[in-house]
Amino acid sequence: MIQVGIIGGTGYVGAELIRLLSNHNKVNISGISSVKYRGKPISSIYSGFYQTDDLECENQQDIIEKSDLIFLALPSGLSQAIVEKAVYENKICIDMGADFRFKNENLYKKWYGKTFLNKSLHEKSVYGLPELNRDEIRRTQIIGNPGCYATSVELALLPLLSENLIEEDGIIADCKSGITGSGKELTESSHFVNCNENFTAYKVANHRHTPEIEETLSNSFKKNVKLTFVPHLLPINRGILSTIYATPKKALSLEEVHEKYSQFYKNENFIKMLPLGEVSKISGVRLSNYCHISLHYDDDNNKLIVISCLDNMMKGSAGQGIQNMNIALGFSEKEGLTTLPAVF
Structure with a gap:
């Protein structure tokens, strides 16, 4: 089983990733991290996970070390330094924020007030819209999940x-x-x-x-x-x-x-x-x-x-992130994502 970690696992995107990955047949959630809720079980934040996925929030470095692939469900501006560490340890990273959505640093600076900390990482990263960049997603370690x-x-x-x-x-x-x-x-x-x-x-x-x-x-x-x-x-x-x-x-x-x-x-x-x-x-x-x-x-x-x-929260965020994960790992794109729409 591929070990998948979530850094920032207690926000809406992180919780949706947990919900979806729990039904994925080819991966295991290796752990989740949270600064605010470190040491607390996810069920203490979302009661729907009670006695199902009672993961305890850990620190970021532990998640990097024990994961093959990492989702970063963090506010924009916080992912770059973590991705640099993870890529150095040969991990695949899927950033759910905006840090790796842009190729033009000036645009990123204008709209987010941040700069590219390591330009070589941005040169390697791929914008994660599967219908546009599927082949590139297969070949990269860094995927910038699109905005909803x-x-x-x-x-x-x-x-x-x-x-x-x-x-x-x-x-x-x-x-x-x-x-x-x-x-x-x-x-x-x-x-x-x-x-x-x-x-x-x-x-x-x-x-x-x-x-x-x-x-x-x-x-x-x-x-x-x-x-x-x-x-x-x-x-x-x-x-x-x-x-x-x-x-x-x-x-x-x-x-x-x-x-x-x-x-x-x-x-x-x-x-x-x-x-x-x-x-x-x-x-x-x-x-x-x-x-x-x-x-x-x-x-x-x-x-x-x-x-x-x-x-x-699905094709606009966590679902598309898992679709990108499936492509990057060579799985069927539909794996873990076959739930039909709710009819009411």
Whole structure:
């Protein structure tokens, strides 16, 4: 069995990794770490793990030493030094934060206020969107797991940009996420009285996933992709719905566009193209690693509308992290991720 450790195992992403890895047939959770809860069992934080996965929180170095692969479920800026140690000891690292999502250090510094501590690590790292970088993921020790919003938008746009079907600028991404997307630490906007029966935009045209999306798509297709991205907070626990508006470069029927998407994703386990006339919805993907995509067209304004839905804790985070782990270790990508969406 492959030994898998989680550094930062008590946050929402860490807890979701524990839940999923506990049902994985080819790995064993070697341990979890936490600074705040060191020495305490995970069940004292999440009662759902009581007498099932009662792992005790340890220190980071112990996790590195006894693991073959390490997930780093930490706030951005804390993973680089740990990854440097782990890679030196020949471990595979999957960073669930933003430290290894960027190739451009200036962008990382501008949006996160940090620098690359070891530039050679960033040269080796791979952006962990399997549908885009599967072969590179197989060959690297360092995987930067994409952001949840970024995953939903990028999956919606990949087929269009690969076929040069839309204008690269003027793209609008209108996105909504559940509360877990804000992380476990309480903020003013995540207080129950402020989010319940409410629906708000935040970080309007100033969200950190904007440069991540633009850099990833621009570098991948050698285009200068620009988009306006506006996130919103939904009063639900989990899920993302992204509505993307783009201008076609040439006249194509919606049937032709749908066929191009179907061909692009025909071998992908977790991307589901809905039939024309249907609309992607969060309830269709909840608790699963699937992304549902539906296509629509505004004739009067010549706008192609793509609606992408995923569970931000699954395909938007922990599920995609395990998908990347499966690729890196040579397992079936579906291993541990075959749970169907909850129907209600």
